[in-house]
Amino acid sequence: MTFSFARLAAVAVKELRELRRNRFIVATMVVLPVIFLIVPISDLFRTAAPAAERAQVGVSLLLLLIVPVVVPAAIAAYSIVGEREQGTLEPVLTTPVSREELLLGKALAAILPAVGIAYLLFAIVVVVVRIGAGQVVVSAVWQAPNFLAQALFAPLLAGWSIWVGIAISARSSDVRVAQQLGTLASLPALGVTALISFKVLQPSIALAVILAAILAALNAIGWRLATAVFDRERLITGAQPGR
Amino acid sequence: MTTDPWFVRRSVGIGWRPNSWQGWAITAVTIVAAVTAALVSRLAKAPAGFVVTVAVVATYALIAALTSRVTAPAPQHKDDVPKRDARVAPVSVAAAAASPPHPQALVVDRLTKRFGQRVAFQDVSFAVGAGEVFGFLGPNGAGKTTTVRTLGTLIAPTAGSATVLGIALAPRFGQEIRRRIAIMPESPGLYLRLSVRENLEFFAGLFSVANPQARISEALAAVNLAARADDLCSSLSKGLRQRVALARALLSGPEILFLDEPTSGLDPVATREVHDLIDGLRRRGVTVFLTTHRLEEAERLCDRVAILNTTLRMVGRPDELRAALFSRGLVVALGTPLAAADDVFASVDGISSWQIDARGRYVLTVSDPQQVAPALTRALVGAGADVESISESRHTLEDVYLELISSDVEAQAR
Numbered sequence: 001m002t003f004s005f006a007r008l009a010a011v012a013v014k015e016l017r018e019l020r021r022n023r024f025i026v027a028t029m030v031v032l033p034v035i036f037l038i039v040p041i042s043d044l045f046r047t048a049a050p051a052a053e054r055a056q057v058g059v060s061l062l063l064l065l066i067v068p069v070v071v072p073a074a075i076a077a078y079s080i081v082g083e084r085e086q087g088t089l090e091p092v093l094t095t096p097v098s099r100e101e102l103l104l105g106k107a108l109a110a111i112l113p114a115v116g117i118a119y120l121l122f123a124i125v126v127v128v129v130r131i132g133a134g135q136v137v138v139s140a141v142w143q144a145p146n147f148l149a150q151a152l153f154a155p156l157l158a159g160w161s162i163w164v165g166i167a168i169s170a171r172s173s174d175v176r177v178a179q180q181l182g183t184l185a186s187l188p189a190l191g192v193t194a195l196i197s198f199k200v201l202q203p204s205i206a207l208a209v210i211l212a213a214i215l216a217a218l219n220a221i222g223w224r225l226a227t228a229v230f231d232r233e234r235l236i237t238g239a240q241p242g243r
Numbered sequence: 244m245t246t247d248p249w250f251v252r253r254s255v256g257i258g259w260r261p262n263s264w265q266g267w268a269i270t271a272v273t274i275v276a277a278v279t280a281a282l283v284s285r286l287a288k289a290p291a292g293f294v295v296t297v298a299v300v301a302t303y304a305l306i307a308a309l310t311s312r313v314t315a316p317a318p319q320h321k322d323d324v325p326k327r328d329a330r331v332a333p334v335s336v337a338a339a340a341a342s343p344p345h346p347q348a349l350v351v352d353r354l355t356k357r358f359g360q361r362v363a364f365q366d367v368s369f370a371v372g373a374g375e376v377f378g379f380l381g382p383n384g385a386g387k388t389t390t391v392r393t394l395g396t397l398i399a400p401t402a403g404s405a406t407v408l409g410i411a412l413a414p415r416f417g418q419e420i421r422r423r424i425a426i427m428p429e430s431p432g433l434y435l436r437l438s439v440r441e442n443l444e445f446f447a448g449l450f451s452v453a454n455p456q457a458r459i460s461e462a463l464a465a466v467n468l469a470a471r472a473d474d475l476c477s478s479l480s481k482g483l484r485q486r487v488a489l490a491r492a493l494l495s496g497p498e499i500l501f502l503d504e505p506t507s508g509l510d511p512v513a514t515r516e517v518h519d520l521i522d523g524l525r526r527r528g529v530t531v532f533l534t535t536h537r538l539e540e541a542e543r544l545c546d547r548v549a550i551l552n553t554t555l556r557m558v559g560r561p562d563e564l565r566a567a568l569f570s571r572g573l574v575v576a577l578g579t580p581l582a583a584a585d586d587v588f589a590s591v592d593g594i595s596s597w598q599i600d601a602r603g604r605y606v607l608t609v610s611d612p613q614q615v616a617p618a619l620t621r622a623l624v625g626a627g628a629d630v631e632s633i634s635e636s637r638h639t640l641e642d643v644y645l646e647l648i649s650s651d652v653e654a655q656a657r
Contacts, residue, residue, distance in 0.1 A: 091426075
């Protein structure tokens with residue numbers, strides 16, 4: 001079976017065009033990040049005590065990582081079952097596109113806005129902090145590990161959320177159920193954020209890299225899972241093949 | 244070295260044959276990741292810089308190994324897309340006829356599909372010649388759409404075998420088959436938030452169509468939709484959406500075109516245009532597999548038809564089916580009834596029986612209508628009959644269809 005990047009790109013371009021014209025998705029992509037932008041910035045500007053500033057910075061920046069988890073979850077959960085419901089999946093499956101090309105194209109279209117928004121939010125936060133926050137906060141925020149954590153975790157968290165969402169979407173028969181389950185299944189990834197916020201885990205470079213490795217492995221497993229559960233026959237007829 | 248992608252691949256049992264650029268890409272990503280991690284660990288004065296570096300390298304190697312199946316190099320195949328596009332003529336009703344590339348486009352041998360206990364179709368066998376327009380008729384639930392989906396590699400048969408354009412119907416050849424055919428499902432299945440052109444651009448991309456904009460323009464012109472190319476599909480009527488779906492099916496220049504109820508929802512003018520289009524495809528040598536409920540459509544368009552009702556009931560040219568099911572006859576209309584009809588008809592060779600229909604006409608069963616008609620006319624005139632008309636009795640494809648399906652219904656009732 002041949003793999004074509006042109007077909008993958010065709011899927012991604014189509015998905016992005018559709019997303020751009022979906023008011024619900026666009027509203028979600030705008031409103032949610034704004035909320036997650038205001039909270040960390042206000043926290044950082046209120047931080048005054050030097051002893052607490054470092055922990056507060058860590059928590060505020062980790063809050064930003066909720067965005068790449070939540071933003072693509074709804075998109076991914078809709079991706080297969082939504083097409084199935086509106087009758088567009090069958091024509092697509094009659095083409096030479098392979099399931100890997102189709103799923104990667106859909107994942108790419110979901111991860112690009114999610115990671116783009118996450119990076120944009122982080123950029124806004126660090127620039128605003130640099131301009132207006134106290135020196136202790138600026139020095140705490142402008143640390144290489146913070147940049148590495150955002151660069152590393154945003155795509156990995158988004159990837160996990162996407163693969164779980166796509167796998168659920170491929171097995172669901174209803175869009176709403178898929179979106180609810182997809183969002184629910186992506187939440188465990190945020191558990192780490194919560195554990196760090198509650199100081200159960202102490203943020204460090206080593207911890208960041210270990211967690212990144214775990215997330216990368218989970219992404220790979222999610223990808224294999226999504227491709228394994230994507231079955232043309234079941235998606236078209238609703239019946240298990242060979243039964 | 245445990246992070247060697249080859250070793251990891253072998254360890255997890257995934258087949259992988261990297262080409263040169265993929266190898267370089269993975270190496271580059273790994274090096275960049277390692278250097279970044281080392282720099283960061285030094286900047287942060289982390290004590291475990293070496294561990295960090297190794298962890299990142301291992302992570303990327305793991306990703307490379309687990310996702311390698313996706314990036315596996317494509318085996319070169321004789322039916323590469325550019326070659327195919329060069330061979331298939333552009334979409335044009337007036338294009339000159341092309342000689343069929345294969346003597347038989349479809350060969351189906353005892354194909355069966357069951358969903359659990361339910362039989363969709365069973366022991367179906369037929370062949371479709373290249374360039375033929377083949378009609379597939381049957382009542383709702385007869386298995387027509389499932390047959391199309393099976394031949395289009397969307398679902399796997401339970402038993403039996405088939406070849407599509409000489410390629411065995413098997414999962415490993417699915418992509419190759421789908422590259423050379425097109426299926427227009429009964430439901431148009433368009434992306435309503437996208438324009439007509441954007442819909443077609445997407446499918447042109449999936450079929451790797453060369454020179455896509457020109458092909459899109461040709462396909463739209465073929466279905467008379469060029470003026471609506473930039474309209475959103477949500478703004479189109481059902482009939483226009485059906486036409487867009489047809490343009491989408493024509494886009495890749497398929498060698499076999501499966502049309503599932505292509506004129507469903509179309510007005511008479513649009514229906515006529517679709518019929519003309521199918522005629523044009525026939526002249527170009529494209530094999531058309533047409534499922535339809537419109538029997539007059541099948542009779543007008545199809546070289547041969549098959550009637551399916553879970554099992555295949557008949558296959559042949561419409562006139563062959565008529566001859567197989569119905570005896571040939573003549574219908575005689577007279578101004579006044581014959582006084583001695585038995586004597587008159589017995590005097591003419593070739594008449595085996597006769598009866599009077601509801602309109603008072605004599606319906607004769609004959610061996611050869613064209614041979615019997617002159618002798619019959621002479622006999623009637625000789626007997627002093629007031630002859631209004633003598634015509635051959637005609638059975639339509641609808642008669643054939645109803646005869647077969649009603650016999651199935653009666654058999655099930657028994």
